[in-house]
Amino acid sequence: MRIIISACSVVRDPRATPKPLLQQSSWSSLWHLEAETSEAMSNGSAGSRPPDMTNPGRPRAQESFPEPPLMKAVFTHLSYGILILLGHVCDFLRKLGMKRDPYTEALKNEDLFKMNLDFEMFFTRNIYRRIRDCWNRPIASAPGAYTDLVDRVSDDCNWTFRYTGTKTNCLNLGSYNYLGFAENTGPCADAAYQSTLDYGAGTCSPARELGTLDVHKKLEALVARFVGKPAALVFGMGFATNSMNIPALMGKGDLLISDQLNHASLVTGAKLSGATVRVFKHNNMKSLENVLRRAVTEGQPRRLRAWRKILIVVEGVYSMEGSVCKLAEIVRLKKKYKAYVYLDEAHSIGAMGPTGRGVSEYWGVDPADIDIMMGTFTKSFGAAGGYIAANQDVINYLRGASHSTTYAASVPAPVAQQIITSMTIIMGDDGTKEGEKRVAQLLDNSRYFRQRLTEMNFIVYGNEDSPVVPILLYEPGKVTSFSRELLKKKIAVVVVGFPATSIVEARARICLSASHTRDMLDYALKEINEVGDLLLLKK
Amino acid sequence: MESGPVDLGGFYGTVDIHLELEERLAKFTGREEAIIYSYGFATISSAIPAYSKRRDIIFCDEGVCFAVQKGLAASRSKIKYFRHNDMDHLEQLLEEQLKLDKKNPAKEKVTRKFIVAEALYMNHGDLCPLPKLVEFRNRYRTPIFLEESLSFGVLGEHGRGATEHWGLKPGDVDLICASLETAMGSTGGFCAGKSYVVDHQRLSGIGYCFSASMPPMLAAASIKGLDIMEGSPQIFSQLRDKAVAMRRLLRGTPGLRVCGESVNPVIHLQLACPSSSRDTDDELLERVARECIDSGVAVVVAKYLKEELKLPPASLRVTVCVELSEDELEKAAKVIKTAAAKHIL
Numbered sequence: 001m002r003i004i005i006s007a008c009s010v011v012r013d014p015r016a017t018p019k020p021l022l023q024q025s026s027w028s029s030l031w032h033l034e035a036e037t038s039e040a041m042s043n044g045s046a047g048s049r050p051p052d053m054t055n056p057g058r059p060r061a062q063e064s065f066p067e068p069p070l071m072k073a074v075f076t077h078l079s080y081g082i083l084i085l086l087g088h089v090c091d092f093l094r095k096l097g098m099k100r101d102p103y104t105e106a107l108k109n110e111d112l113f114k115m116n117l118d119f120e121m122f123f124t125r126n127i128y129r130r131i132r133d134c135w136n137r138p139i140a141s142a143p144g145a146y147t148d149l150v151d152r153v154s155d156d157c158n159w160t161f162r163y164t165g166t167k168t169n170c171l172n173l174g175s176y177n178y179l180g181f182a183e184n185t186g187p188c189a190d191a192a193y194q195s196t197l198d199y200g201a202g203t204c205s206p207a208r209e210l211g212t213l214d215v216h217k218k219l220e221a222l223v224a225r226f227v228g229k230p231a232a233l234v235f236g237m238g239f240a241t242n243s244m245n246i247p248a249l250m251g252k253g254d255l256l257i258s259d260q261l262n263h264a265s266l267v268t269g270a271k272l273s274g275a276t277v278r279v280f281k282h283n284n285m286k287s288l289e290n291v292l293r294r295a296v297t298e299g300q301p302r303r304l305r306a307w308r309k310i311l312i313v314v315e316g317v318y319s320m321e322g323s324v325c326k327l328a329e330i331v332r333l334k335k336k337y338k339a340y341v342y343l344d345e346a347h348s349i350g351a352m353g354p355t356g357r358g359v360s361e362y363w364g365v366d367p368a369d370i371d372i373m374m375g376t377f378t379k380s381f382g383a384a385g386g387y388i389a390a391n392q393d394v395i396n397y398l399r400g401a402s403h404s405t406t407y408a409a410s411v412p413a414p415v416a417q418q419i420i421t422s423m424t425i426i427m428g429d430d431g432t433k434e435g436e437k438r439v440a441q442l443l444d445n446s447r448y449f450r451q452r453l454t455e456m457n458f459i460v461y462g463n464e465d466s467p468v469v470p471i472l473l474y475e476p477g478k479v480t481s482f483s484r485e486l487l488k489k490k491i492a493v494v495v496v497g498f499p500a501t502s503i504v505e506a507r508a509r510i511c512l513s514a515s516h517t518r519d520m521l522d523y524a525l526k527e528i529n530e531v532g533d534l535l536l537l538k539k
Numbered sequence: 540m541e542s543g544p545v546d547l548g549g550f551y552g553t554v555d556i557h558l559e560l561e562e563r564l565a566k567f568t569g570r571e572e573a574i575i576y577s578y579g580f581a582t583i584s585s586a587i588p589a590y591s592k593r594r595d596i597i598f599c600d601e602g603v604c605f606a607v608q609k610g611l612a613a614s615r616s617k618i619k620y621f622r623h624n625d626m627d628h629l630e631q632l633l634e635e636q637l638k639l640d641k642k643n644p645a646k647e648k649v650t651r652k653f654i655v656a657e658a659l660y661m662n663h664g665d666l667c668p669l670p671k672l673v674e675f676r677n678r679y680r681t682p683i684f685l686e687e688s689l690s691f692g693v694l695g696e697h698g699r700g701a702t703e704h705w706g707l708k709p710g711d712v713d714l715i716c717a718s719l720e721t722a723m724g725s726t727g728g729f730c731a732g733k734s735y736v737v738d739h740q741r742l743s744g745i746g747y748c749f750s751a752s753m754p755p756m757l758a759a760a761s762i763k764g765l766d767i768m769e770g771s772p773q774i775f776s777q778l779r780d781k782a783v784a785m786r787r788l789l790r791g792t793p794g795l796r797v798c799g800e801s802v803n804p805v806i807h808l809q810l811a812c813p814s815s816s817r818d819t820d821d822e823l824l825e826r827v828a829r830e831c832i833d834s835g836v837a838v839v840v841a842k843y844l845k846e847e848l849k850l851p852p853a854s855l856r857v858t859v860c861v862e863l864s865e866d867e868l869e870k871a872a873k874v875i876k877t878a879a880a881k882h883i884l
């Protein structure tokens with residue numbers, strides 16, 4: 001009965017205007033699939049492992065995500081419970097007029113925005129506010145291996161800050177400066193400067209309305225060559241590359257299968273597209289296959305039609321987990337179920353693979369098997385903006401249908417030039433070995449740092465080869481102490497807690513860079529070790 | 540300063556130059572605080588969903604631009620559109636909502652309401668009657684979000700935007716959002732308003748929290764732009780005079796009619812007799828634009844996507860720059876008229 005219904009359901013919906021270039025899922029696959037027996041499936045471990053191109057004799061890169069110890073989970077929940085209780089007490093006192101602080105002063109005039117209604121606003125004023133000196137720390141120099149942090153103090157428990165006028169030079173373990181291109185001297189800076197003189201600061205127009213410069217054409221050709229696809233399109237903002245192009249590619253009647261921990265830009269793009277979204281467990285190939293099977297055998301709910309198309313959306317490197325997507329297995333599944341793959345390489349382009357070409361190179365997957373490759377220029381190229389690379393038909397379609405090319409300003413010329421220069425260096429087209437050196441240095445730094453932290457008994461997540469190293473902290477008090485103690489030692493780290501991560505798994509996220517030397521890392525490791533002992537962070 | 544930001548605003552992506560730009564923008568617009576976004580489109584489309592959620596209500600003009608429409612979609616709020624610039628229709632909607640609120644005061648207490656409009660409409664070229672909106676704001680206790688991308692650096696004696704143009708107090712409009720990619724000629728955008736309101740976006744504006752900050756070099760370019768705007772306040776009245784002059788010169792263009800507010804430097808030339816096919820109209824205008832470009836005058840056909848709420852009429856868009864002389868404007872108008880005569884009639 002199910003097969004008959006499924007066969008009937010593949011009659012094309014006359015109301016649907018098919019997106020011209022991504023074809024409908026082949027209905028012949030319906031006939032060949034059996035009912036779910038998902039428990040027997042293995043968890044992607046059958047997929048190919050990355051051939052270690054830098055050192056063939058080395059064991060393959062491992063990934064680990066240890067479960068939080070029970071006591072830590074208990075204390076974390078207890079901490080948040082106490083903070084929430086305290087927050088309610090403070091709000092009650094404010095209502096009675098017994099507590100005066102800048103928030104009550106601001107709300108004296110009638111609050112038309114009703115700012116006290118949501119939990120997130122409660123959280124902001126009562127919990128986040130107490131510890132917000134750990135975030136939004138302004139810097140006063142290029143965010144290289146060292147950066148100048150602007151000193152600030154608060155006289156009123158972090159409601160407001162006062163700048164003391166001084167700066168502190170700190171070791172920077174927080175910026176996404178993977179290949180060390182965040183420099184204000186050197187060939188990139190010179191080229192960007194010249195470009196500003198030639199073209200000015202902004203383009204003042206969308207790409208379709210006199211906003212396309214010859215630099216953009218050059219950049220698009222270079223990006224396509226770099227990632228190994230026939231064509232590419234560039235956009236002025238990395239976040240917007242996802243949030244404004246996924247709606248152009250997907251619509252009603254399409255299915256978007258998203259990793260549980262995908263970035264906010266992918267989630268926004270998925271929501272705005274109008275497509276149905278289903279989520280699979282983070283990097284879990286068994287879960288992905290279950291979702292695909294169900295999608296292909298059942299079709300659209302209530303309409304008994306096949307999905308017009310199915311798109312699997314994953315990231316190369318997940319910036320909060322440090323994990324690397326199992327790309328080879330995903331490609332195998334997409335071929336089996338006739339779906340498409342959208343790969344977001346924001347953190348992996350330039351940072352993974354022997355020549356920095358991203359996770360496709362890392363896993364030895366042919367870029368032709370990945371339908372849409374997306375990435376950003378913010379992390380490894382020291383610039384801004386994003387790109388989408390695919391075959392020529394898709395790029396031609398996107399040029400006319402993308403929200404960004406129609407309504408948003410194109411990449412500013414100096415930024416485009418920065419990307420061109422840095423990409424040329426990474427590819428080695430400038431005649432030097434600088435690019436190769438930086439990529440190798442980044443990998444070496446990532447492996448060394450993670451290995452040393454694990455030896456010190458810290459709980460570290462992620463893949464051994466990933467430049468993102470999350471150290472688990474758990475309790476909110478430890479999150480802030482870790483950040484403040486290291487700042488005293490002149491080390492700038494990024495800490496992340498609820499709601500950006502799950503309530504139990506607050507962490508410090510270290511981003512390594514090719515500009516970090518072994519001495520810098522050793523200093524950082526020594527100080528982190530001391531703070532780890534002080535705060536009882538180790539296993 | 541290098542041309543890349545390399546980090547999110549919350550994680551060492553805030554450079555001291557961003558703080559300076561925020562302070563300068565707040566001072567220039569006469570507000571308590573400003574927040575900077577790295578992309579003009581992301582500014583209003585992140586600001587609206589930061590405050591308005593699923594159970595809230597937004598009263599919005601039908602003629603708003605695509606960025607606002609995306610902000611409304613992302614908020615998941617209940618949107619009540621009023622006919623373009625029709626204040627009576629807006630009043631009617633607000634009265635209806637008032638009646639519903641009186642019937643259910645408990646629900647009213649937890650529902651936010653907002654009015655969203657553009658100071659100078661990008662798709663239509665006309666002004667919104669801001670004093671009337673402010674009257675509704677005060678009467679119905681509904682804050683206003685005003686999109687000022689085309690009015691910032693254009694309207695007002697000192698280029699401060701719509702509030703200055705209409706002689707209102709900055710506090711009358713609760714939140715303004717503007718792109719720095721238009722009059723400022725740089726990149727990004729900003730929102731300005733009361734401190735406790737704007738500060739909320741630092742954690743809730745997704746285009747701010749989850750995106751890298753503006754390249755410092757382009758922030759510096761914006762600061763310099765502000766220096767020029769503050770140092771040469773005469774450029775705003777000069778720009779508006781040239782806009783008026785260009786409209787006068789373009790009047791009588793064969794087959795096209797001049798639309799929009801007279802002081803708006805963005806001039807839409809719509810087809811006087813559009814056909815039934817939008818594609819045909821666009822192609823015709825493309826031929827006119829191509830002819831103008833070949834004769835040395837760059838104009839564009841305004842581009843829209845099918846997903847627009849209400850597709851604006853096909854138009855040729857002519858933008859006046861303050862640096863163009865009277866002669867250049869006359870020559871340009873002549874070229875446009877010749878091209879239009881050749882292709883349209």
